[in-house]
Amino acid sequence: MKRTPTLAVWKFASCDGCQLSLLDCEAELLAVTERLTIANFVEASREVLKGPYDLSLVEGSITTAHDAERIHKIRRISKTLITIGACATAGGIQALRNFKDVKEFVSIVYSTPAYIETLSKSTPIANHVYVDFELHGCPINKNQLLEVVNAYLNGRKPNIPAYSVCVECKRRGIVCGLVAAGPPCLGPVTHAGCDALCPSYHRGCFGCYGPKETPNTGSLTSWWKQSGMKDDELLRLFRNFNAYADAFRKESESHEK
């Protein structure tokens, strides 16, 4: 009998939401475990099988010296390594420290800063090791996660489009908020994946899936400036869960005084 590939799920600085997405595949979870052996998934099981592992899913960003070492060990024992979520692909919301002095942050939260070990920057996994595929989103879309796992099992490329949220919005026939003078919407520069969720709830996109391929953020913000938006508002708009993704970082920095 052919051996089923082994799966390992790893966590770095994060909220646990993206690995929870795997358990949230309620209807498909047991089917997935028939094709993959869960070898190392601490949130779900006490049992840890020895590596190396065929597929590693990595959640979270690198924020401590210990974790910067640990990710290299994980890469060495993983045949395929896929990062899941905004923390692992862009540094996450905790990358807001990258724009400030982290020492000040430590002292705001903790009374004895000497107990806290942290790096000055929160960085994505790909800054440290080679990553086979990055799945974006804060949180990831569980259907896309199933697609990535399915693609892996069948030895093909995942079908995860890199176009913008606008494409999804048009396909759903939602009235464009930017055209209809609705709230500011990051849809034109944001990676698809949520199926235009916020526009369908009458709110502007706030960039959970990070920059799309070739985003023109400068053009978007110059239109907003003409309609009266201030630099501090624009800065906050680009500084969320994907603040340290290149295109969003550069755009927010251009609005910093």
Add this chain to the structure above:
Amino acid sequence: MKNRTIKVDYLARVEGEGSLYLKTKNGAVVDAKLKIFEPPRFFEAFLRGRAFTEAPDITARICGICPVAYQMSAVHAMENALGITVDGQLRSLRRLLYCGEWIESHVLHIYLLHAPDFLGHQDAIRMAKEFPDVVKRGLRMKKLGNAIVTLVGGREIHPINVKVGGFYKLPSRAELGALTEELTWARDAARETITLTASLTFPEFDQDYEFVALRTDDARPEYPMNEGRIVSSKGLNISVAQYDQHFAEEHVEHSNALHSAIKERGSYFVGPLARFNLNRDRLPSAIDKAARAAGLTGKCTNPFKSIIVRAVETLYACEEALRIIREYEPPAKPAVATEPKAGTGYGCTEAPRGILYHRYMLDAKGIILDAKIVPPTSQNQKTIENDLRHFAEKHLHLNDEQLTWQCEQAVRNYDPCISCATHFLTLTREQV
């Protein structure tokens, strides 16, 4: 007598990264620690300078398991600062959203994280081979909880439809009505869950805890979710705004989560057991009867039985969701208008794991000047360590493997969420 050390470097079936450490000397436990090595993420620091409207979306990212709790505490604290009240059907919809999260989170813990301990399995997937129908029932209930959060909140993890003042978009009566059939099934499944959990074997472990939970005014006698006074089993009865006067956070070396204590008395206990013991009279009589039939006759002071209480609360959440859906009439507007203003706001709501406190100071433009967030797991940390000490002392006759597993189970009684508390768990048993 032999000296021993029990160590679990990375606790399983909890949310986040923690470890467990236990040291015994001459038959006494000399050290019991729940170490939290989850890296700090500094939410309270980077909330400074953000707009009041952004707090629900940013704080949701503290926890992927209970984002609704963060959103609820954030919006209530902001509304408190702005001097507005959200009532009527909007209030009910928030309660419905919370019912969804309670169901999803409690069922995840009961079936996937905690039951394998009682039934002797490493995890629910292996448990599914022996008890396929039980695991499938759990997964279907969890799916229903997520379906409620998805409909009202937009998606199950980090919902997008919650805002200060209410919602962005209201569901229609028909959309909510579509949940009724599955909810009715889940209500019956919750009754079967109570029977299942009551049939498990529990270690004798009754302790003298100070339970802390919200309690609503007598004018609105309901099981607490989004509002109420903070009360305890040892006489505390304060408004949410008085929280800082009575509770203190301490920074200890082995944890990236701050430890909370009641200033006058020390450790305390939050979560389903505390809510149930302090608000049992607020449960509908049929649910109280179901709890009684499951052996919960008086106050429950054995944390291992929290799994039964989670099942009782799951039943309550299903009944409450059905009631809200039945009585729902879409309000005229999805949200109450908000205008920024300077001030301080306090919010405390019942997350699945216990009370979650938020405090924000705003300037006149509604920009956050200061934020404080106290999650349930950091409030339970001291109590978890006390439990480990007391439990291990009574069970030193067990071999290392059994003692380690049961100590892990004692930690899992609290459904600790380490991602939350750091702003988890590893067992270490050391021989001196």
